[in-house]
Amino acid sequence: MAFCRLGDQTGSIEVVVFPKVFSQSRSSWVTDHIVLVQGKVDDREEKLSVIADGVEEFDERFKDTNFQPQGKNHKDAELLIPQGTKPETLKRLSELLSQNPGEDELVLVFENEQNQAKKMKLPYTIDFSEELKKTIEELLLDNQ
Numbered sequence: 001m002a003f004c005r006l007g008d009q010t011g012s013i014e015v016v017v018f019p020k021v022f023s024q025s026r027s028s029w030v031t032d033h034i035v036l037v038q039g040k041v042d043d044r045e046e047k048l049s050v051i052a053d054g055v056e057e058f059d060e061r062f063k064d065t066n067f068q069p070q071g072k073n074h075k076d077a078e079l080l081i082p083q084g085t086k087p088e089t090l091k092r093l094s095e096l097l098s099q100n101p102g103e104d105e106l107v108l109v110f111e112n113e114q115n116q117a118k119k120m121k122l123p124y125t126i127d128f129s130e131e132l133k134k135t136i137e138e139l140l141l142d143n144q
Contacts, residue, residue, distance in 0.1 A: 004029060006037060006050075008118065013087070014049040015039070025055040033057070041091050048087045077104060077128050078119075082140065083111040089143040096135060102127025 002017040015037055017029070028035050039052040081090070097106070103125050110118045126132070 002029060006035070011087075014047075015052050016042070016049055017052045017055075021052050021054060028055045028057050041094070043091070048091065078107045078109050079136065080117075081108055081110045082143070085140065085143050089139060092139055093136065096132065096139070097122065097126050098124070100127045100129070100132050101125065102129075104128040 001019050002022050004015045004017060005012050006015050007013070017025075022029070034057075036056045037050060037052050038054045038056075039050045042049045042051050081093075101124070104127060105125055106122045106128060108120045108122065110120070
């Protein structure tokens with residue numbers, strides 16, 4: 001079992017890695033090593049953490065956020081996440097996106113202090129409808 005802290009320019013979060021997952025991914029848990037963690041957000045005592053279900057090492061296939069739509073029914077979009085967005089807001093955003101499956105690809109663009117946006121392509125497609133856009137806009141405005 002391991003307790004790790006993952007971070008970037010926007011902040012950090014504790015990650016709990018249970019023995020089975022840790023034994024399958026031991027070599028990935030290295031200081032300053034870029035990893036993609038899949039898991040569930042846990043909110044205990046008003047402190048967010050991630051319970052890791054799996055980890056992948058970052059490689060060039062994740063680096064390309066200038067992707068092209070895959071087929072005529074797919075469209076791509078970017079969603080700007082303002083600097084200082086609260087963890088609770090990010091959790092709700094994640095829930096909203098996962099509850100709206102569809103064929104649209106979405107890239108989250110995270111603002112940081114250096115004005116160098118970090119991009120992250122969602123690993124799944126969504127239905128980025130006007131209604132969802134409005135709900136997300138209201139969520140992000142409430143965050144301020």
